[in-house]
Amino acid sequence: VNGKVEIPVVFNVLYRTTAENISLSQLQSQIDVLNKDFNAANSDYNTANNPYSSVRANVGISFVLDQVIRKSTTKSSWGTRDAMKKTKQGGLDPTSPTTKLNFWVCTIGGGILGYAQFPGGSSATDGVVCDSKYVGVTSNSGSSYPYNLGRTATHEVGHWMNLRHIWGDATCGSDLVADTPVHNTANYGVPPVGHRSTCTGTPLEMYMNYMDYTDDRGMYMFSLGQKSRMDAIFVSGGARYSFGQ
Numbered sequence: 001v002n003g004k005v006e007i008p009v010v011f012n013v014l015y016r017t018t019a020e021n022i023s024l025s026q027l028q029s030q031i032d033v034l035n036k037d038f039n040a041a042n043s044d045y046n047t048a049n050n051p052y053s054s055v056r057a058n059v060g061i062s063f064v065l066d067q068v069i070r071k072s073t074t075k076s077s078w079g080t081r082d083a084m085k086k087t088k089q090g091g092l093d094p095t096s097p098t099t100k101l102n103f104w105v106c107t108i109g110g111g112i113l114g115y116a117q118f119p120g121g122s123s124a125t126d127g128v129v130c131d132s133k134y135v136g137v138t139s140n141s142g143s144s145y146p147y148n149l150g151r152t153a154t155h156e157v158g159h160w161m162n163l164r165h166i167w168g169d170a171t172c173g174s175d176l177v178a179d180t181p182v183h184n185t186a187n188y189g190v191p192p193v194g195h196r197s198t199c200t201g202t203p204l205e206m207y208m209n210y211m212d213y214t215d216d217r218g219m220y221m222f223s224l225g226q227k228s229r230m231d232a233i234f235v236s237g238g239a240r241y242s243f244g245q
């Protein structure tokens with residue numbers, strides 16, 4: 001991106017319990033994680049023994065907390081069919097979705113941490129959904145561990161900026177990015193240094209990439225190829241050009 005892209009973020013918080021009505025400082029901690037992860041300012045960016053350090057990227061996109069909208073509800077889980085994005089279904093319609101990134105913070109259910117809409121979809125449902133439990137940074141001894149470092153939002157914003165899962169959602173599939181290696185499938189936990197794919201060429205897997213399913217403490221980079229793919233949506237003709245102005 002040539003001009004600096006700074007994305008205003010609207011948090012739509014839907015809560016039944018007080019725990020779901022997460023605090024402003026918790027939301028701000030999520031903004032801080034996004035700013036670090038997208039600007040190569042995360043403390044684990046320089047983790048030793050990263051075989052992919054030469055393709056690590058400073059994406060150079062920043063985020064600013066624009067507003068927080070809170071709504072009390074009686075729903076205990078919202079699922080993955082966008083009900084939380086619709087005032088008529090008890091949720092909250094997005095605010096200015098062509099110029100602001102809307103987050104819905106609620107209990108999703110079914111073990112889902114978050115989900116996002118790719119560029120090019122309807123603006124009425126555009127944005128990122130993140131389960132209340134996994135927004136922002138919480139303690140390593142709490143119940144959100146190992147997804148307690150705000151990386152669910154980093155991963156989902158990656159999708160919102162057109163990134164695919166690193167394994168291409170298929171065995172040895174493609175993520176349409178040249179500098180990320182082919183993976184057998186998703187990685188969970190924190191794989192050992194030297195972990196290889198059994199796909200063609202048996203490359204070292206880039207399990208430290210935000211677009212894998214590794215634990216929050218095990219993911220710490222986007223690649224240069226992923227950065228180009230994200231940059232492309234903010235230029236003239238790109239699906240999120242309206243955010244780059």
Ligand code: ARG
Nearest residue numbers: 113114151152155214215216
């Ligand atoms: N399962 C979610 C998705 O496919 C997010 C996974 C996030 N991983 C994490 N370590 N926080 O979009």
Ligand code: ZN
Nearest residue numbers: 155156159165
């Ligand atoms: Zn994903």
Ligand code: CA
Nearest residue numbers: 175177180181
């Ligand atoms: Ca690839």
